[in-house]
Amino acid sequence: MKTVLMILMLVAGSAAAQSKYEAAVLKGKDLLKAADDQEAYMGCANYFERIAQKESxxxxxxxxxxxxxxxxxxxxxxxxxxxxxxxxxLALVQNAKKIEKNSELVALEGFVQMMRLTVDPATRGQTLSPTIYALFGEAIALDPENPRAVLLMGQMEFGTAQFFGSGFEKACGYIQRAYDIFEQTPDELTTLPTWGKGMAEASLAHCNQ
Structure with missing residues (x-):
């Protein structure tokens, strides 16, 4: 009987600890969703850094x-x-991939690299573009229904088309697909990534101009 009680206590304690972790991540997601300036984004970064230190x-x-x-x-x-x-x-997302490799992390790595390209597009375009396309392609292959992977691929295609003065059909195809996935995804309370719908709507507006 004592053994059974000890097992139940351990299970209950584990569930409580997990719930505390999930609550912390959900709170951070809310903070990130509400962020609209650099100070707020840095506050979110510091918040998640503290969680990462505890949940290695x-x-x-x-x-x-x-x-x-x-x-x-x-x-x-x-x-x-x-x-x-x-x-x-970039270092953070690459460290996360050592824990688990999935579509969300690969897509985020591509996002970081895409932003690094914008620091100096003329110099970095030739070297970084293949890496970025490969990362978004891998993220889509890992999960074709990941709207963030599809959207970011579309944004990369859009930027490339702008740079070379070519058409936006391919880019807008990805963006429309991402928007459709967001529309078909039910709202649910989850610690997993759900961001991007607003970005998809803004990108789609450019396609429809």
Missing amino acids: KEWLPLYYHSLSLTLWGTRETNPGTKEKVLNDA
Whole structure:
């Protein structure tokens, strides 16, 4: 009887600890969703860094830490500062991939690299573009229904088309597909990534101009 009680207590304790972790990640997701400036994004990065330090075997805190820094980088205009923050974001997502390799992490790595390309497109385009396309292609292959992977591929195609002055049909095909996946995905409370629908809507608006 004592053995059974001890097992039940251990199970209950484990569930409580997991619930505490999940609650912390969900809170961080809400903070990230509400962030609209660099200070807020850096606050999110610091928040997820603290979770990652406590939950060293979990990939999600590293993922969101990296995403927070990447989104911060989208607002930065100083090339040197932007490069440093994005390099930190890249290291984080690559560390997360050592814990678990999945479509979300591969897509995020491509996102970070795409932002690194924007630091100096003329110089980096030839060397980084193949890497970025390969990462987004791998992310889609791992999960064809990952809307973030499809959307980011579309945004990369859109940027390439702009740079070379070519048509946007291929890019907008990816973006429309990503938007459709978002529309078909039911809202649910989850610690897994769910961001991107607003980006898809904004990108689709450019396609429809």
